[in-house]
Amino acid sequence: MYPLNKTNLADTAVEAIRSEIQNRRWAIGEKLPNEATLSAMLSVSRGTVREAVRVLVSQGYLETRQGSGTYVRSAADTARPLTMARRAGLRDQFEARLALDVEAARLAALRHRPEDIHTLRALLAARGNYAGGDKADFIARDLAFHQAVIAASRNAVLIGMYDFFSTLIAETIEASLGADLPEPDMAAHAAIVDAIESGDPDAADAAVRRFMAPVLSALDRLLLS
Numbered sequence: 001m002y003p004l005n006k007t008n009l010a011d012t013a014v015e016a017i018r019s020e021i022q023n024r025r026w027a028i029g030e031k032l033p034n035e036a037t038l039s040a041m042l043s044v045s046r047g048t049v050r051e052a053v054r055v056l057v058s059q060g061y062l063e064t065r066q067g068s069g070t071y072v073r074s075a076a077d078t079a080r081p082l083t084m085a086r087r088a089g090l091r092d093q094f095e096a097r098l099a100l101d102v103e104a105a106r107l108a109a110l111r112h113r114p115e116d117i118h119t120l121r122a123l124l125a126a127r128g129n130y131a132g133g134d135k136a137d138f139i140a141r142d143l144a145f146h147q148a149v150i151a152a153s154r155n156a157v158l159i160g161m162y163d164f165f166s167t168l169i170a171e172t173i174e175a176s177l178g179a180d181l182p183e184p185d186m187a188a189h190a191a192i193v194d195a196i197e198s199g200d201p202d203a204a205d206a207a208v209r210r211f212m213a214p215v216l217s218a219l220d221r222l223l224l225s
Contacts, residue, residue, distance in 0.1 A: 009044050013052035016042060021061055022075050032062070032070045091219045093172050098212045100162055101146065105204035107153035108196045116152040120193045123148050129186055130177055139173045145189065152196065180222060182214045 017038070026032060032053075035046045042049065053070055056062040063073040108116070123145040130138050143166065150162045162169070176183045188211045195207035 009048045010051040010055070013042050013044055013048050014055045017052055017056060018059075018061060021056075021072055024075065026072045028072050028075060030072050031068075032072065034069070090172070090175060091216065091223070093168055094212065094215060094219065096165075097169055097172055098208065098216075100158060100165075101149065101212070102205050102208045104150045104153040104155070104158050104162070105192060105196060105208045106201035107155055107158070108149055109199055109201045109204040111154045112152045112196055112199075116148070117193065117197050120145065120148050120152070120196070124186065124189050124193065127186075127189070130183055135174060135177055138177070139170050142173050143170055149192065149196070176215055181218050184211050184215070 017032075020026065032038065033041070035049050038049045039046045053062060053064070057064060057070075060074050060076075061072070062070050064070050123141070127138075127141040127145050146169070147162060147166070150159050153159070175181055192204065192207045192211060195203040198204075
């Protein structure tokens with residue numbers, strides 16, 4: 001490693017440590033040098049090292065073990081899938097979201113419990129329709145409803161994928177609050193809950209596709225204009 005410039009020290013420390021991990025300076029499962037050693041290697045303060053380690057833990061490269069130290073968890077570029085998805089067109093994002101939502105709804109129709117339906121209807125009532133105002137608050141309420149659909153699937157991988165891409169999914173919700181794309185209304189959301197409650201996976205599949213169809217059609221028109 002080499003001394004860092006004094007600008008954006010934490011970001012640069014993150015990049016330096018991540019580069020060393022990806023170049024296999026430390027093997028998977030190997031313990032990193034302590035803060036003092038990393039501080040000297042990077043020519044930054046121990047506080048900057050702590051911040052860099054915190055970021056890399058959140059990105060999945062490192063893990064901290066209480067009373068033991070910090071260890072290499074992965075050398076994979078964990079940020080790459082999210083970065084690639086963000087660079088994709090908005091229609092690609094909606095199509096990917098549709099794939100997740102459809103399969104989750106199908107599984108939820110087969111696996112839901114009575115309390116799931118109660119939760120979905122309560123979250124839908126809290127969501128309401130967007131009438132202007134605080135977009136972030138509305139997006140959070142809408143996202144909570146869709147995450148509950150995913151949770152009702154009882155599929156841990158789908159739940160994890162939805163959580164991982166939640167930032168992008170929130171962006172698709174925000175896109176439907178503008179003038180160009182239609183926002184799926186309460187009736188379209190309620191139809192998904194009704195279909196899940198019916199226990200019919202094909203009905204749940206169709207409800208989600210009807211929910212998304214107006215948005216995809218509007219995107220197609222925009223792409224042709």
